[in-house]
Amino acid sequence: MKTIYLDNNATTQVAPEVLEAMMPYYCDLYGNPSSAHKFGGQVAGRIQAARQSVASLLGAMPEEIIFTSCGSESDNTAILSALNTERGKGHIVTSRVEHPAIRSLCNHLTRKGVRITEIQVDREGNLDMDQYKESLTSDTAIVSFMWANNETGVIFPIEEAAAMAKEKGILFHTDAVQAVGKIPINLKAQQIDMLSLSGHKLHAPKGVGVLYVKKGTKFSPFLIGGHQENGRRGGTENTASIVGLGKAAELAARHMDEENSRVKGLRDKLEKEIIKVIPNSRVNGNPVKRLPNTTNISFEFVEGEAILLMMDEFGICASSGSACTSGSLQPSHVLRAMGVPFTMSHGSIRFSLSIYNNEEEIDFVIEKVPSIIEKLRAISPFWKPAAQSCQ
Amino acid sequence: MWEYTDKVREHFLNPRNSGEVDNANAIGEVGSMACGDALKLTLKIDNNGIIEDAKFQTFGCASAIASASALTEMLKGRSINEAEKITNQDIADSLGGLPKEKMHCSVLGRQALEKALAHYRGEPQKEQEGEIICECFGVTDLEIERAIRENHLTTVEEITNYTKAGGGCEKCHDRIREIIAKIKEVERPVVRPKLTNIEKIRKIEETLEREIRPSLQNDGGDIALIDVIGNRVLVATRGTCAVCKASQQTLKNFVEWKLRELVWPELVVEEVIE
Incomplete structure (x- = not known):
């Protein structure tokens, strides 16, 4: 059975070009970039080239790029660095819909006496900018907002939010794990002090990430060790993955237009057809300010895990914000923050596409999903077709 | 990804007895859409108290659907006396087990069954x-x-x-x-413990009297039992013991050692300050 992979916000396939670029670093070029000999030293040059590629994708300078092990490490480093460098300040502003990398860390920090303000979102998942403005105080050490939401794809006005923080002299970090590679980013013109990204969300391998730290920003390392990354992140470099991420950044820049035209077109087609054919279904999140690859659709009267497993029978991979899928008993914190009723969030499915998807695959999903929903509704005690059609 | 048994998957993909029984005389509904799972069980019970037909409708995940499907299979042809004895564990067992986080799906089945049988008996909705x-x-x-x-x-x-x-x-x-x-x-x-508290205190008193006091009194000292809490023996020192710098050594190396040997091996002697 063919796999139709529409779960690219969870992880992506490693691009063939990326794998090809990485292979020598597992074989012939195994040297340590810190070594004095040429054999190891030549690898340092390749890491610099990768740093340049990532910087180009972000509109940053190479010396502003720190390679890490993952997006979560980058997020942790940014927040903990701010608490260290902004001595005496004990307040963090974030949002109610952040990824666990930020949410759980903030939750952990409250136990150490740090105050957290979580800015709310409206029904479309848009950030409450008035509440944000009022939340900034002289005690605020850092603001951290995700650039785009992993579950709904909703994009926050990061440039504007960063400028508001800067006006008050407050550090600004963004978890851009879902945004990088999907929408154009140019940090040169921005007031963003720190930005996190993760390799495996843009066709590089798992186990490599980046923390961008704007030149001149006070910084305190998280991993203390050797002089690697200019003394800002100890630990021998994950050379193969860093080279892979460099290649992936090049490819992402090259594919940016395709992502925002062809991929977006496929997403729009999938979403429009499903909503049209299936009654009592709706899209969650701002329909316009949204990543081009993501759609989050709720199907009333059925449960998400059951939908996922039935799609799995056809090789279709997606994810759900239902309670049963997460292993907790409450549906997704993102949908709850948006005020999506439980009856809708239990039946929510996220499809996230990539440039490796084609129209044939999308047509197959459009053909299969309605029959799956119909089958599950037929055994649901809440689905009354006759009554629904009267409404 | 949940680790479901083949039986759970099979019941989920091909649910048996889904729908509603016509002219059902036993109906049990539990759960809600907000909770994330719900089950409506409908049964037809004949005059001899045998379950002729059983059907289910489920809103929920794969294991909730499979549990309800398996339950209806277990019920068909059974007497209501037999049906009453079905536990949530029986439902889970019939599916070759459920992941522990999903056991509530089997509980949902048992709850719906109880409600349906109560409805059949004409018991008011409690x-x-x-x-x-x-x-x-x-x-x-x-x-x-x-x-x-x-x-x-x-x-x-x-x-x-x-x-x-x-x-x-x-x-x-x-x-x-x-x-x-x-x-x-x-x-x-x-269960009667090997050594009751009363016996323990009595034996400690006896041992103090017979084995310990005579030698302390030889040196002009003495010891009094204040209380016994579990295995903690609280004592107070008297006479020269109360001012002797070595009294701690005496308590641990002599008194405690003797009590452990003769009364109970886990006793700990502690001195209380009066």
């Missing part, structure tokens, strides 16, 4: 009995107690897996712990 402990999922203390007893649960996590209680805001976790402690207390087996 108001929810007991006190709501988990506000998020509307679970009462009686339901929690029953799950603990029937499935030998010992932790909050297990109770959440079986009843959902405590799976939301988590504010009720302390209350759930109290219920676990209460049931543990009641169910603790009453």
Whole structure:
């Protein structure tokens, strides 16, 4: 059975070009970039080239790029660095819909006496900018907002939010794990002090990430060790993955237009057809300010895990914000923050596409999903077709 | 990804007996859409009390659908007396087991069955009995107690897996712990201990009198038993012992050693300051 992979916000396939670029670093070029000999030293040059590629994708300078092990490490480093460098300040502003990398860390920090303000979102998942403005105080050490939401794809006005923080002299970090590679980013013109990204969300391998730290920003390392990354992140470099991420950044820049035209077109087609054919279904999140690859659709009267497993029978991979899928008993914190009723969030499915998807695959999903929903509704005690059609 | 057995997958993909029985004379409905799962069980019971037909409608995940499907298969052809004896564990067992986080799906089946049988007997729809402990999922203390007893649960996590209680805001976790402690207390087996407290105190007194006091008194000292708490023997020193710098050594190396040898090997002697 063919796999139709529409779960690219969870992880992506490693691009063939990326794998090809990485292979020598597992074989012939195994040297340590810190070594004095040429054999190891030549690898340092390749890491610099990768740093340049990532910087180009972000509109940053190479010396502003720190390679890490993952997006979560980058997020942790940014927040903990701010608490260290902004001595005496004990307040963090974030949002109610952040990824666990930020949410759980903030939750952990409250136990150490740090105050957290979580800015709310409206029904479309848009950030409450008035509440944000009022939340900034002289005690605020850092603001951290995700650039785009992993579950709904909703994009926050990061440039504007960063400028508001800067006006008050407050550090600004963004978890851009879902945004990088999907929408154009140019940090040169921005007031963003720190930005996190993760390799495996843009066709590089798992186990490599980046923390961008704007030149001149006070910084305190998280991993203390050797002089690697200019003394800002100890630990021998994950050379193969860093080279892979460099290649992936090049490819992402090259594919940016395709992502925002062809991929977006496929997403729009999938979403429009499903909503049209299936009654009592709706899209969650701002329909316009949204990543081009993501759609989050709720199907009333059925449960998400059951939908996922039935799609799995056809090789279709997606994810759900239902309670049963997460292993907790409450549906997704993102949908709850948006005020999506439980009856809708239990039946929510996220499809996230990539440039490796084609129209044939999308047509197959459009053909299969309605029959799956119909089958599950037929055994649901809440689905009354006759009554629904009267409404 | 959940580790479901082949049987769960098979029942989920090909559910048996889905729908509603015509002219059902036993109907049980439990759960709600907000909770994330719900089950409506309809039965047709003949004049001899045999379940002629059973059908289900489920809103929920794969294991909720499979549990309901398996339950209807177990019910068909059974007498209501037999049906009454079906537990949530029987439902889970018939599927080759369920992941522990999904045990509440089997509990849902048992609850719907009970309601259906009560409906058949013409018992009035009972108001929810007991006190709501988990506000998020509307679970009462009686339901929690029953799950603990029937499935030998010992932790909050297990109770959440079986009843959902405590799976939301988590504010009720302390209350759930109290219920676990209460049931543990009641169910603790009453076996005569090897050495009762009364015997222990008596033997300590005897040993002090016979083995310890004479030699302390030789040096102008003495010892008094103040209390025994579990294995802690609280004593006070008298006479020269009370001012002797070596009295701690004496208590540990002589008194405690003797008591351990002659009364109980886990005793600990502690001096109380009077």
